Amino acid sequence: MAMTLRLTDEEADALRVRAEFEHRSMQEVARQAVREYIESHSRADLLEHVLDEELPRYAEALERLGQ
Template sequence: MTLRLTDEEADALRRQAQLEDRSMQDVARQAIREYVEVHSRAELLDRVLDSELPRYAEALERLGQ
């Protein structure tokens, strides 16, 4: 895989890597892992809410009154 970054993105990644005393690759890989984890959780939560929320719609409506 080849990741093409703009000059600004590459500079930001380089600065972050230097701040953390890590390689640019390590910083990028961690960022990807965190992104996938967060978005996977959000997608799962959305699916659960879509399937379960209608089941409790009446009760939620009453609680809102």
């Protein structure tokens, strides 16, 4: 699916410089950044969910272990 990404002049310049430094296209660098963002936030969301949902079940056991 195609989409348009609107960047400020400063963002576009920074992306261009980074892409040139890495000998990659601006599109490749931007797509990699999106993938890394999604992966990073997906892990954080999963961990938060597990802590919110599962930790209370084991709160008493964890408290006892801490004594």
